[in-house]
Amino acid sequence: MTLDVLTFGCRLNTYESEAMRDLAGKAGHTDTILVNTCAVTAEAERQARQAIRSAHRKNPAATILVTGCAAQIAPERWAALPGVARVIGNADKLRPEAWALDAPPAPVTDIMAATETAAHLVTDFAGRARAFVQVQQGCDHRCTFCVIPYGRGPSRSVPIGAIVEQVRLLAGRGYREVVLTGVDITSYGPDLPGRPSLGQMVRRLLALVPELPRLRLSSLDPVEMDDDLWRLIAEEPRLMPHLHLSLQHGADLILKRMKRRHLRADAIALGRRARSLRPDIAFGADLIAGFPTETEAQFQEMLDLVGEMELTFLHVFPYSERPGTPAARMPQLPVPLRRERAARLRATGQAAAARFFATRVGQEEAVLFEREDRGHTEHFAPLRLAGGGARPGELRRLRVTGTTPDGLLAEAA
Numbered sequence: 404m405t406l407d408v409l410t411f412g413c414r415l416n417t418y419e420s421e422a423m424r425d426l427a428g429k430a431g432h433t434d435t436i437l438v439n440t441c442a443v444t445a446e447a448e449r450q451a452r453q454a455i456r457s458a459h460r461k462n463p464a465a466t467i468l469v470t471g472c473a474a475q476i477a478p479e480r481w482a483a484l485p486g487v488a489r490v491i492g493n494a495d496k497l498r499p500e501a502w503a504l505d506a507p508p509a510p511v512t513d514i515m516a517a518t519e520t521a522a523h524l525v526t527d528f529a530g531r532a533r534a535f536v537q538v539q540q541g542c543d544h545r546c547t548f549c550v551i552p553y554g555r556g557p558s559r560s561v562p563i564g565a566i567v568e569q570v571r572l573l574a575g576r577g578y579r580e581v582v583l584t585g586v587d588i589t590s591y592g593p594d595l596p597g598r599p600s601l602g603q604m605v606r607r608l609l610a611l612v613p614e615l616p617r618l619r620l621s622s623l624d625p626v627e628m629d630d631d632l633w634r635l636i637a638e639e640p641r642l643m644p645h646l647h648l649s650l651q652h653g654a655d656l657i658l659k660r661m662k663r664r665h666l667r668a669d670a671i672a673l674g675r676r677a678r679s680l681r682p683d684i685a686f687g688a689d690l691i692a693g694f695p696t697e698t699e700a701q702f703q704e705m706l707d708l709v710g711e712m713e714l715t716f717l718h719v720f721p722y723s724e725r726p727g728t729p730a731a732r733m734p735q736l737p738v739p740l741r742r743e744r745a746a747r748l749r750a751t752g753q754a755a756a757a758r759f760f761a762t763r764v765g766q767e768e769a770v771l772f773e774r775e776d777r778g779h780t781e782h783f784a785p786l787r788l789a790g791g792g793a794r795p796g797e798l799r800r801l802r803v804t805g806t807t808p809d810g811l812l813a814e815a816a
């Protein structure tokens with residue numbers, strides 16, 4: 404009799420899954436499978452449906468509860484899957500009452516009407532060395548390829564006091580690194596008293612939780628980074644020198660057709676500014692290959708941007724048309740071409756990563772270990788410790804002695 408949690412998608416889902424595990428456990432759920440779905444790509448939805456069917460086959464008596472963006476957007480479809488007892492909407496997933504054993508099946512709450520974001524103090528991230536903390540929910544933008552706003556609703560911010568309490572609790576439980584997550588965290592604050600910016604919130608958080616060694620930010624919108632955040636990038640060693648950017652593409656006409664709020668020159672200017680403030684900073688980026696109407700020349704512009712900005716850690720998505728989005732009504736590229744371009748983009752990213760790893764040889768790194776021989780540096784470079792011997796969650800300073808195909812190498816002292 405167990406409570407299994409299957410999580411798909413983003414870091415925000417990771418945070419919410421731990422919160423739901425706690426809520427469902429406290430409500431007395433046993434022999435229950437909780438599936439936290441993602442709607443970003445058709446593939447993510449296919450994997451969750453497959454997981455539900457296989458869970459039901461293996462344990463027909465288990466209660467299957469489904470939540471997450473895909474379930475929020477099309478609740479009937481998920482409720483119809485074998486073994487699914489209930490669909491819980493994204494607006495309700497962190498409300499204790501939604502987990503009551505005798506909670507009646509109820510229509511999923513309209514997420515577009517959400518005005519606040521529920522939060523739940525999470526004390527443990529099962530088997531993880533770093534903790535994820537929700538600071539923001541939802542999105543007010545309407546990028547033409549994206550369904551997230553229809554799964555998450557309008558942008559809402561978590562009050563600073565609740566964030567400080569959550570981070571202090573996790574630092575107190577020994578977490579050395581916290582990742583601040585949300586859907587569009589650079590939209591933090593306008594719905595709160597005093598309209599604090601993301602940078603102001605981070606500065607206050609770090610001041611109020613001096614015991615936390617490392618703070619990392621999840622995806623950033625390149626044109627929404629505020630001045631306080633830029634100052635922290637320049638001055639604050641506890642803010643990790645690793646920015647993950649929601650770039651999506653490198654050609655202006657495609658960025659316009661995506662309804663993004665930046666152009667290629669803005670991304671390049673951001674890279675130069677960040678490097679002038681913190682020369683060793685590393686960049687990650689979300690990029691989509693094969694967006695409708697993308698020409699070979701426009702794709703080449705994106706490949707060139709990877710080298711020009713030295714984008715090291717790429718999250719590459721072959722374009723996946725999402726029902727009801729404007730991009731799904733544009734002329735589509737053949738799926739094999741999307742996949743082929745995604746593979747070329749990944750290869751370009753790996754070459755950029757290898758160049759970055761080579762610059763770290765001989766440097767001393769602070770490494771947070773996830774396993775006895777595997778960890779990540781402040782730049783989020785994977786590191787293998789020859790000989791092992793580290794403890795999960797341990798922070799250790801090591802000198803890099805070499806590189807591996809997917810990261811750095813160090814010898815145990």
Ligand code: SF4
Nearest residue numbers: 542544545546549551
């Ligand atoms: S900013 Fe754009 S891509 Fe990101 S969640 Fe909002 S609509 Fe989607």
